[in-house]
Amino acid sequence: MRREGSPWTGAWTVVAKETADHLTSVRLRFLEGLILLAAGGAVYAAIGRIRDTVGRDPFLFLSLFTVAREPLPSFVVFLGFLVPLVSIALGFDAVNSEHSRRTLSRLLAQPIYRDALLIGKFLAGLVTLAVAFLTLWLLVIGLGLLLVGVPPGGEEVLRGFAFLVVTVAYGGVWLALAMLFSVLFRQQATAALASLAVWLLFAVFWSMLAPLVAEAIGPAQPTPLAAVERSEIQQAFARLSPNVLFGEATLALLNPATRALGPVFFSQLEGALIGSPLPFAESLLLIWPQVTGLVAAVIVTFTIAYVLFQRQEIRA
Amino acid sequence: MSAPAAIETRALSKRYGGFVAVDGLDLRIDEGTVFGLLGPNGSGKTTTILMLMGLTEVTSGSVRVLGLDPVRQPLEVKRAVGYMPDAVGFYDDLTARENLRYSGKLAGLRGEPLERRIDAALSRARLVREADRPVRTFSRGMRQRLGLADVLLKAPRIAILDEPTSGLDPQSTHEFLDMIRDLKAEGLTVLLSSHLLDRVQAVCDRVGLFHRGRMVLEGSVDELARRVLGGGYRITVEARGADGDDRGGLAAALHAIAGVNRVERSPEGALRLHADRDVRPEVATAVARAGAALLGLGMAAPSLDDVYTEYFREVRHAA
Numbered sequence: 001m002r003r004e005g006s007p008w009t010g011a012w013t014v015v016a017k018e019t020a021d022h023l024t025s026v027r028l029r030f031l032e033g034l035i036l037l038a039a040g041g042a043v044y045a046a047i048g049r050i051r052d053t054v055g056r057d058p059f060l061f062l063s064l065f066t067v068a069r070e071p072l073p074s075f076v077v078f079l080g081f082l083v084p085l086v087s088i089a090l091g092f093d094a095v096n097s098e099h100s101r102r103t104l105s106r107l108l109a110q111p112i113y114r115d116a117l118l119i120g121k122f123l124a125g126l127v128t129l130a131v132a133f134l135t136l137w138l139l140v141i142g143l144g145l146l147l148v149g150v151p152p153g154g155e156e157v158l159r160g161f162a163f164l165v166v167t168v169a170y171g172g173v174w175l176a177l178a179m180l181f182s183v184l185f186r187q188q189a190t191a192a193l194a195s196l197a198v199w200l201l202f203a204v205f206w207s208m209l210a211p212l213v214a215e216a217i218g219p220a221q222p223t224p225l226a227a228v229e230r231s232e233i234q235q236a237f238a239r240l241s242p243n244v245l246f247g248e249a250t251l252a253l254l255n256p257a258t259r260a261l262g263p264v265f266f267s268q269l270e271g272a273l274i275g276s277p278l279p280f281a282e283s284l285l286l287i288w289p290q291v292t293g294l295v296a297a298v299i300v301t302f303t304i305a306y307v308l309f310q311r312q313e314i315r316a
Numbered sequence: 317m318s319a320p321a322a323i324e325t326r327a328l329s330k331r332y333g334g335f336v337a338v339d340g341l342d343l344r345i346d347e348g349t350v351f352g353l354l355g356p357n358g359s360g361k362t363t364t365i366l367m368l369m370g371l372t373e374v375t376s377g378s379v380r381v382l383g384l385d386p387v388r389q390p391l392e393v394k395r396a397v398g399y400m401p402d403a404v405g406f407y408d409d410l411t412a413r414e415n416l417r418y419s420g421k422l423a424g425l426r427g428e429p430l431e432r433r434i435d436a437a438l439s440r441a442r443l444v445r446e447a448d449r450p451v452r453t454f455s456r457g458m459r460q461r462l463g464l465a466d467v468l469l470k471a472p473r474i475a476i477l478d479e480p481t482s483g484l485d486p487q488s489t490h491e492f493l494d495m496i497r498d499l500k501a502e503g504l505t506v507l508l509s510s511h512l513l514d515r516v517q518a519v520c521d522r523v524g525l526f527h528r529g530r531m532v533l534e535g536s537v538d539e540l541a542r543r544v545l546g547g548g549y550r551i552t553v554e555a556r557g558a559d560g561d562d563r564g565g566l567a568a569a570l571h572a573i574a575g576v577n578r579v580e581r582s583p584e585g586a587l588r589l590h591a592d593r594d595v596r597p598e599v600a601t602a603v604a605r606a607g608a609a610l611l612g613l614g615m616a617a618p619s620l621d622d623v624y625t626e627y628f629r630e631v632r633h634a635a
Contacts, residue, residue: 005391013421102405106466108371109399110422111391313332314371315362 007119010112014120015127022090022128031086032132036139038078043140045069047147059277061152062159062254064144075140076250080243083167084174084199086132090125091178092192094118095309099186105314118309122179122302129171137164155256155280162284163253169294170246174199176301183309202241210238231263239290242297249290252283261286321380322347322474322505323368328377330363330529337363339529340377345507345522347473350500352516353509354620355526361509362402364526365476368507369399382473395423398467402478402509404459408452412443412462415451416469423470433469441465441495457488464495475499477508481515493519513620523620525627533627541618544627548577551589551596554612555603566606573598586612 022028046067050060057063068074095118098104108114137160145151152160177198181191214234219226238244252258256277260268278286323345330338338360345351353361366372367379370386370393379386386393406415413434420430438447441461446454454462460480467475480496481489496519499506510516517523517537525533525540533540555566567587571579578590589595596613603610 002388004389009391009424010422013418017418101407102401102403103407105366105371105401106399106404106406106419106463107422109369109394109397109401110419110470111394111424112422113390315366 003113005111005113007113007115009116010110011116011120011123014112014117015124018121018124019127022124023131027089028086028128028132031082031089035078035082035086035132035136038082039075039136039140040143042068042072042075042078043143044147045072046074047144050148058153059156059159059256060148060150061141061144061156062256064140064148065160065163065250066254076247076254079167080170080246080250081203083129083133083171083246084203084243087125087129087171087174088178088192088195088199090128091121091175092182092195093188094121094125094179094182096182096186096188096191100188108314114310115306118179118183118306122175125175125179126168126172129175130168133164133167133171158280159253159256159283162280163250166246166249166253166287166291166294169291169298170242172298173242173294173301176298176305180301180305180308183305183312202243206238206241206243210234213237228263235262239293242294245290245293245297249287249294252287252290256280256283258283258286261290320347320383321345322349322382323507324380325364325368326378328364328367328379329375330360330367330372331375336529338367341529341531343524343531343534345505347505348500348503349521350496350506350508350519352520352523353507353526354511354513354516354523354624355509356511359526360529361526362478365399365478365507365509368476369394369397395470396472397474397476398470398472399476400463400467400478400480402482404463404466406451406454406459406462409450411448411450412438412454412465413447415462416465419466420469425470433471437465437468440468440498442491457484457491460484460488460492461495464492472504474505474507477506479510480508481510481512489515513624517620525624527628527631532631533623537620537623538618540620540623544623544630545618549589549591549594550616550618550622551591551594551599552582552612552614552616553587553589553599553603553610554585555587555608555610566603566608569602569606570599573602 043064046064046069049067049069050057050063053060053063065075068077095104098107107117141152141160174195178191178195181194182188185191185194211234214230214237218230218233239248248261252261257275259272259278321344323343325341325343328338328341328343329336341360341364343364353364355361363372367374368381368386370390374387381393382396384393384396407418410418416434416437417430420433425433438444441464443458443461443465446458451459451462464477464480467477477496481492484492493515496506496508500519508516508520520537522534522536523540524531533544535543553570567579567581570576570587570589573591573595575592575595576589577592580588580590582588589599594615596615600610600613
């Protein structure tokens with residue numbers, strides 16, 4: 001049975017309204033303030049250390065993002081931690097708040113499909129994330145220009161921009177997850193807690209679980225080959241976490257000297273100039289699986305939310 | 317029936333798992349009429365409405381709204397039909413005007429025509445002065461009127477109102493029913509559902525009585541009254557006996573009048589007569605002859621409440 005009309009009817013109206021809601025919401029202001037404080041602190045601390053190496057590091061600007069000074073973690077680590085929080089805040093009440101405000105049936109009585117509502121809300125979240133991160137990114141670069149006094153090179157801008165794109169994709173995973181829970185749970189508090197539980201699992205516990213899993217299902221022999229296999233299992237398991245994918249992708253992007261993201265045999269390094277940077281295209285090739293994984297996670301999670309939403313009864 | 321049907325269903329059914337919400341509904345609503353879906357909560361009224369709008373899947377049977385199939389052509393149907401849900405909600409932080417603007421844009425309206433429609437809908441719903449106030453400051457009655465403005469905004473051919481008067485005070489209810497009359501005067505088809513019978517009876521051309529997912533009675537209020545109540549006249553007599561409280565004698569005297577079937581005493585002390593014809597002149601004479609003072613004599617129009625109560629009494633007796 002085919003339905004008539006486009007699922008996109010009205011989607012852009014939803015995007016415009018939801019984006020406006022997000023950008024004016026107190027919730028987002030609060031989180032932006034938090035990120036600005038954390039990221040600003042990290043970058044400022046990094047600049048203090050970078051000043052010593054000006055002239056020696058060809059990728060000075062990228063190190064703004066990655067250099068850390070105790071006790072503060074680096075900008076990238078902060079982002080890996082805070083991006084999910086912002087995304088969850090944007091998505092956890094997407095659908096269930098329409099239920100509880102009793103606006104859902106009125107909206108869906110307009111000549112639009114449910115698709116438009118869900119796609120519109122998701123795109124609005126992505127746009128908001130992109131705007132927020134772009135602003136942050138520009139602020140960091142501005143701060144770097146002011147305090148370091150050296151303009152970024154062409155490749156640095158490219159790598160920085162790719163980093164921005166990866167960050168938005170990473171945020172998209174958490175946005176889709178939060179929206180899935182907002183479809184699944186009628187209570188907004190339940191959806192928020194469920195999203196935060198998953199975030200905590202990946203942010204804190206996943207890295208502890210990975211070695212345990214590798215030990216449990218990997219070969220137990222004390223040979224070097226078995227050790228390699230165990231470490232491969234551990235890495236494969238760890239990579240189920242979007243946080244790990246984001247971490248690896250940013251590592252390769254912002255640290256051009258990164259040549260591999262897994263265990264490497266000495267024989268593979270024969271002839272390599274350790275510490276010399278990879279061209280941008282090579283780094284991109286290196287993280288392609290990570291980026292694909294992130295995008296796939298977004299699509300799969302969103303699709304589950306979409307199917308559940310289509311089948312949901314709209315009456316309370 | 318020469319007029320085309322605005323809404324037509326055949327053997328329409330909806331099951332949620334094992335629970336039958338709507339069971340083989342045959343409904344026909346002509347264009348330009350006001351139809352009332354009446355019945356207790358949970359009798360299938362809202363489910364029926366959602367199926368008409370294409371907002372929930374049909375288990376079996378067919379629906380046609382203005383000749384369109386809401387399952388396959390939901391956008392076309394929703395363009396022509398305005399729907400006000402039970403306990404309608406709005407975005408509290410937005411003003412009435414902004415809420416309407418969002419609905420209007422979703423309905424595909426833009427720019428100047430949209431603003432004109434918003435102004436017209438607000439004035440029809442008597443919300444012009446409150447137009448730029450956030451909805452969070454609105455009373456229940458104002459929200460309900462904004463709901464009506466939301467329906468009128470897209471200039472629909474059919475307006476479906478689910479429990480439009482529930483939770484309203486008598487004054488607001490009265491105003492709301494007035495607005496529904498205006499809609500009918502403009503030729504709109506109105507389908508409204510309610511469990512408050514006496515208020516709705518005044519505006520409906522025809523009503524359908526729902527009970528456990530089935531439409532058990534359908535017709536105009538008068539028809540239903542004749543069918544269920546046996547077409548009787550109900551006459552209320554208020555009288556004070558000459559010697560204080562001798563109403564037993566009066567009741568007997570009234571019962572003796574030809575055409576009176578039953579005499580009851582209401583809790584307030586008045587006498588209620590069920591008669592085959594209008595016996596008011598004879599009642600007045602009888603009261604005077606019994607030496608009592610006649611305080612009031614009235615004939616009640618058959619009310620849906622009576623129909624409803626009587627019908628479900630019969631159902632219970634039959635069960």
